[in-house]
Amino acid sequence: xxxxxxxxxxxxxxxxxxxxxxxxxxxxxxxxxxxxxxxxxxxxxxxxxxxxxxxxxxxxxxxxxxxxxxxxxxxxxxxxxxxxxxxxxxxxxxxxxxxxxxxxxxxxxxxxxxxxxxxxxxxxx
Numbered sequence: 267x268x269x270x271x272x273x274x275x276x277x278x279x280x281x282x283x284x285x286x287x288x289x290x291x292x293x294x295x296x297x298x299x300x301x302x303x304x305x306x307x308x309x310x311x312x313x314x315x316x317x318x319x320x321x322x323x324x325x326x327x328x329x330x331x332x333x334x335x336x337x338x339x340x341x342x343x344x345x346x347x348x349x350x351x352x353x354x355x356x357x358x359x360x361x362x363x364x365x366x367x368x369x370x371x372x373x374x375x376x377x378x379x380x381x382x383x384x385x386x387x388x389x390x391x
Contacts, residue, residue, distance in 0.1 A: 273379035277324040280368055284320050287361065288313035305356050312341075312360040323372065328380040331372055338369045 292310040316337055322330030344358030361368075 273375045274324070276371065276375065277320075277379060280371065281317070281320055281324050284313070284317040284361075288317050305353055309356050309360065312357060316361055316365065320368070323379075326380055328376075331376065331380065334372060335369055338365045341365065 288310060291313045295307055295310055316334070319330050319334040319337055323334055341358055341360055341362055344354045345362050346358075348354035348358065
């Protein structure tokens, strides 16, 4: 059994998935299926936000792990609550449901990947 889990490789593979999915979305929405300006043109921007947050988490910036979780929770809220709205089809189904798996990986490997979180040296009275 491995004593030291290399979380950077797992995070890198998920980052590659984000980049490929974002590139495909950009290609699909701006070149193949372009029919003028619409709400669906924002979907590649949403992919970019998810990719940026995951990239920074890959670089071991733990606050961006929380940003990624926030993006996933916002996406799930749009998907679950506002399912029938046009804008929810864009912002509520960016990477759903695979991003829930990525969030589970992030939470399971959080301490191993990011190490100990910095704490303030506040003196308690």
